[in-house]
Amino acid sequence: MARLLLDRGFQAVRPLAGGFDAWVEAGFDVEEIDLVARREPA
Amino acid sequence: MNELVAALTRWGVPLVGANVLLEQLGLPIPAVPTLVLAGALAADGKLPLAGLLAVSVAASLAADTVWFLLGRRHGHRVLKTLCRLSLSPDSCVRQTESIFDRWGLWSLLVAKFVPGFSTVAPPLAGSGRVALAPFLAFSAVGASLWAGASLLLGALFHGAVDRILDSLSRLGSGALVLLVGAFVVFLAVKWEQRRRFFKELRMARIPPHELRGLLGSDAGPLVFDVRSRGARHRDPRRIPGAVVIEVERLDELVAALPKDRGIVLYCT
Numbered sequence: 001m002a003r004l005l006l007d008r009g010f011q012a013v014r015p016l017a018g019g020f021d022a023w024v025e026a027g028f029d030v031e032e033i034d035l036v037a038r039r040e041p042a
Numbered sequence: 043m044n045e046l047v048a049a050l051t052r053w054g055v056p057l058v059g060a061n062v063l064l065e066q067l068g069l070p071i072p073a074v075p076t077l078v079l080a081g082a083l084a085a086d087g088k089l090p091l092a093g094l095l096a097v098s099v100a101a102s103l104a105a106d107t108v109w110f111l112l113g114r115r116h117g118h119r120v121l122k123t124l125c126r127l128s129l130s131p132d133s134c135v136r137q138t139e140s141i142f143d144r145w146g147l148w149s150l151l152v153a154k155f156v157p158g159f160s161t162v163a164p165p166l167a168g169s170g171r172v173a174l175a176p177f178l179a180f181s182a183v184g185a186s187l188w189a190g191a192s193l194l195l196g197a198l199f200h201g202a203v204d205r206i207l208d209s210l211s212r213l214g215s216g217a218l219v220l221l222v223g224a225f226v227v228f229l230a231v232k233w234e235q236r237r238r239f240f241k242e243l244r245m246a247r248i249p250p251h252e253l254r255g256l257l258g259s260d261a262g263p264l265v266f267d268v269r270s271r272g273a274r275h276r277d278p279r280r281i282p283g284a285v286v287i288e289v290e291r292l293d294e295l296v297a298a299l300p301k302d303r304g305i306v307l308y309c310t
Contacts, residue, residue, distance in 0.1 A: 009301045014247060014305070015309075016248055020267070020308050026250045030280060031282045033267075
């Protein structure tokens, strides 16, 4: 995805080191995603 | 080289089994060339076609079962480890998850034909709610299609394969050096691509504490949650304010953004 954005001309694209797991493990805030509102079947 | 063909004729079935097993366990030892060669030798009556197919499917299932059980036990961490070791890490977890989300167990029928997917799909199935029996059934059919196609290819073109073997035989021991050299070059090229990719990632990545410091400020970046649909269902949370985005809708979502806008994206 980062490469797709870079290909489209965005210059300041940075992936999060360690991904979402690293964010959660660091104990930082998270919020719920409303999957029903997004109409995402399980 | 004649010795190599003689050895293949003598030990062909266990050699093919070992090659398939090691490849499916994740080692960068391509099994398709061996299967094609074995298929050609089978067409010449030097190896049993049914035995080759049976041992290939059994070896593939054994490796798949190991990864499936590791995925079931250790969950998503196995995928991360696999992709870190992969020679094509840039197309690893997210791509695999997207394929698996869309096609489920049916994706296992073609998994062996997709580079990178064949090793990652079993732990992905294991980390989900897939039962072992249907997983093994689909894996067995997928392995049969993959090994069968490669063997059939060798059998159909056994004349051409035989001519290549004859040419290599005339080169004597030089042929072995040539083959080993080609394999080493293949590994070196893949390794260099992998090294560059990780170097690029290391330079560009933002640590969580730095992102947290930027969130809420005027100069704060846009945060995109680019996890697969399956990953979001396993953990339906996000970084506060992150925009959940699907690759199919990328252009629509970013069309109005200035090109110098800071963007941070995250997977699992």
